[in-house]
Amino acid sequence: xxxxxxxxxxxxxxxxxxxxxxxxxxxxxxxxxxxxxxxxxxxxxxxxxxxxxxxxxxxxxxxxxxxxxxxxxxxxxxxxxxxxxxxxxxxxxxxxxxxxxxxxxxxxxxxxxxxxxxxxxxxxxxxxxxxxxxxxxxxxxxxxxxxxxxxxxxxxxxxxxxxxxxxxxxxxxxxxxxxxxxxxxxxxxxxxxxxxxxxxxxxxxxxxxxxxxxxxxxxxxxxxxxxxxxxxxxxxxxxxxxxxxxxxxxxxxxxxxxxxxxxxxxxxxxxxxxxxxxxxxxxxxxxxxxxxxxxxxxxxxxxxxxxxxxxxxxxxxxxxxxxxxxxxxxxxxxxxxxxxxxxxxxxxxxxxxxxxxxxxxxxxxxxxxxxxxxxxxxxxxxxxxxxxxxxxxxxxxxxxxxxxxxxxx
Numbered sequence: 001x002x003x004x005x006x007x008x009x010x011x012x013x014x015x016x017x018x019x020x021x022x023x024x025x026x027x028x029x030x031x032x033x034x035x036x037x038x039x040x041x042x043x044x045x046x047x048x049x050x051x052x053x054x055x056x057x058x059x060x061x062x063x064x065x066x067x068x069x070x071x072x073x074x075x076x077x078x079x080x081x082x083x084x085x086x087x088x089x090x091x092x093x094x095x096x097x098x099x100x101x102x103x104x105x106x107x108x109x110x111x112x113x114x115x116x117x118x119x120x121x122x123x124x125x126x127x128x129x130x131x132x133x134x135x136x137x138x139x140x141x142x143x144x145x146x147x148x149x150x151x152x153x154x155x156x157x158x159x160x161x162x163x164x165x166x167x168x169x170x171x172x173x174x175x176x177x178x179x180x181x182x183x184x185x186x187x188x189x190x191x192x193x194x195x196x197x198x199x200x201x202x203x204x205x206x207x208x209x210x211x212x213x214x215x216x217x218x219x220x221x222x223x224x225x226x227x228x229x230x231x232x233x234x235x236x237x238x239x240x241x242x243x244x245x246x247x248x249x250x251x252x253x254x255x256x257x258x259x260x261x262x263x264x265x266x267x268x269x270x271x272x273x274x275x276x277x278x279x280x281x282x283x284x285x286x287x288x289x290x291x292x293x294x295x296x297x298x299x300x301x302x303x304x305x306x307x308x309x310x311x312x313x314x315x316x317x318x319x320x321x322x323x324x325x326x327x328x329x330x331x332x333x334x335x336x337x338x339x340x341x342x343x344x345x346x347x348x349x350x351x352x353x354x355x356x357x358x359x360x361x362x363x364x365x366x367x368x369x370x371x372x373x374x375x376x377x378x379x380x381x382x383x384x385x386x387x388x389x390x391x392x393x394x395x396x397x398x399x400x401x402x403x404x405x406x407x408x409x
Contacts, residue, residue, distance in 0.1 A: 001082060003126035004112040007119045007406075009070055010399040016071035016360040021242070021367065022320060024250050024274040025169050029366060032241055032273060038069040039077045039240035041232045041271070042123075043249055046083040047107035048092040051114040052294040053314070053325055054246065054286070058277040060311065060406075061319035062244045063120045064367045065275070067404050071360065079235045080123040081228055082108055084130050085210060085221055087185070100210065114297040117307040119406045125235045129227040133212050136222045136230045139264055140201045141215065148263045152192045154204030154218055158226075160195050163259035169274050170251035180251050185224060199256045201226050225256040232270075233261060243271035247320075250276050278317075281324040295325050308407050309334045315369040315405060336377070337407075343380035344398045344409050350388035352396045355379045359404050369405070376401060 023030045032038075042062045045055060066076045083089070084104040093100035108128075115122065129136075140156060143149050148162035160166045172180070174197075181188045181197045188196035200223040205211035211219045232240065238261065243254055258270040279286045282293045300310055313333035317323045343349065355375055362371035379397060382388070398409045 001108075001126050001128045001131060003080075003122035003124075004116045004120075006122050007116075007408075009067070009121070010403045012071065012356065012400060012403050013396075014356075015073050016068060016404075017364045018072060019065065019068045019364055019367075021065070021273060021275055024254075024276050025171070025269075027171070030273050034069070034074060034241045037075045037077050038242075039079075039236045040065060040242040040244060041079045041228070041236055041240060043228055043245040043253065044080045044082045044126075045108070045111055046086050046088055047104045047111060048089040049107060049294075050299070051111050051297045052280075053282075053297070054280040055111075056114070056118060056297050056310070057280050057314050057317070057319070058244075058246045059115065059120050060118070060314045061275075061277040061367060062242075063406055064319070064363060064369065064404075065242060065244070066121050067406065068363050068367070071404060076121075076124075077236060078121070078123040079125045079127070079232060081132070081231050082126065082128045083224065083227065084108065084128040086129070086224060090209060110298055114301070117301055118297065118311050119307070119408065121406075125231070127231045127235075129222060130212075132227055132230050132234075133222060135234055136226055137202075137214050137217060139230050139233070139260075140217055140222075140226060142264050143201065143260065144217075146263060149201060150194060152190065154220070155200055156202040156217055157193065157198045158201050158256070158260060158263075160198055160256075160259060162263050165262055165268055166259045167255070168269075169255040169258050172251055172255075177251060177255075184248065184252055186252060197252065199223055199225055199252060201260075225253055226260055228253070229257045229260045229264070229270075232257075233265070238265050238267045238270060240271055242273050242275050244275045245277070247276040247278055247322075250274065277319045278322040281322065284324070286322075300330070305330065306334070306337065308409075309337045311405075311407055312336055312373070315373055315407070318370055319367050336373070337409075339380050339384075340376060340401065340407075341409050343383040344394040346383065346387070346394055348387070348389055348391045349383045349393040349397075350379060350386065351390045352379060352393040352400070355397060356400045359400055363404060372405060 205219040261270040358375035359372045362368040
């Protein structure tokens with residue numbers, strides 16, 4: 001599966017410092033000091049509907065991670081999946097009377113268009129669950145051979161008790177896990193399970209649903225969590241720098257994925273940091289496909305909204321914050337974009353070396369994009385009120401905003 005084209009990242013003088021970022025597993029800030037190649041895995045979409053602001057906010061956060069690392073003169077190995085076979089996708093296809101593969105391909109293509117428009121840097125490896133099945137099957141077989149699985153009516157489950165580190169990612173107690181498992185794709189009430197939250201690794205073939213040859217596992221299809229593990233281990237290996245996604249993935253998805261990998265390899269940890277973006281709400285409730293309370297990136301683009309303004313609307317909120325999309329969100333971002341473009345359009349302006357440092361410091365400190373935006377606001381205000389004589393300043397500001405914030409002025 002191919003990703004989307006990369007926008008050019010302008011070169012900046014000097015370099016930024018190492019990223020300090022909040023780690024869900026420890027509950028505190030960690031300073032990440034990767035080697036020459038920084039490694040990040042971000043969980044991708046289940047393509048049964050268009051990209052909404054919740055998606056965009058999450059991918060914007062990890063785009064900033066990439067940009068901070070690039071500014072430290074590192075290379076970045078970024079991997080993202082597409083869950084192109086799963087219950088929600090199949091259910092939507094049945095509801096709409098559409099072939100599930102056609103639905104997945106169409107929505108994945110639209111997602112690529114949205115990411116291109118928003119100037120999100122693409123993953124080096126963009127892998128669908130279906131194409132990962134040849135790597136998933138041996139991984140499940142290995143877990144079985146290690147005694148970490150059991151069967152119920154041909155379905156293969158992972159026993160969370162097999163991992164002594166289970167629970168370290170989310171830090172939740174058993175009851176909270178059980179409740180979230182029920183809400184987020186699990187089946188805690190199924191008879192025969194050793195632990196209510198044990199996740200399915202391989203689902204035996206169901207009548208009328210797609211299935212694949214699972215070798216000794218039988219005909220079926222993969223569970224949700226194991227696909228990301230197989231893809232991450234293939235392209236990043238154990239102990240990669242950041243496992244990322246929305247905060248609703250901390251449990252069960254990232255918790256289970258870490259346990260799958262740690263048991264299969266005998267190594268710990270799966271990732272050095274677990275980084276989670278906040279949720280975006282509309283009308284007082286989290287945006288979600290199930291609720292239908294969505295603001296779509298593609299719809300805003302069709303209405304003529306500048307993607308740079310959409311991106312500024314996202315950047316105005318700290319990536320870990322839960323926030324609400326309101327009628328004022330987009331006009332405020334469009335006004336800011338207009339002020340910035342006006343400021344950099346002049347032939348000279350106030351010196352901007354200090355501004356570059358401010359942006360770098362803000363982003364290096366847990367991706368504080370609101371502080372970075374405020375710094376650019378102050379420079380733009382000085383430009384409007386006082387002007388300046390530095391002929392290189394507008395160009396430097398434009399390149400810095402582009403390289404570090406992904407906004408083209």
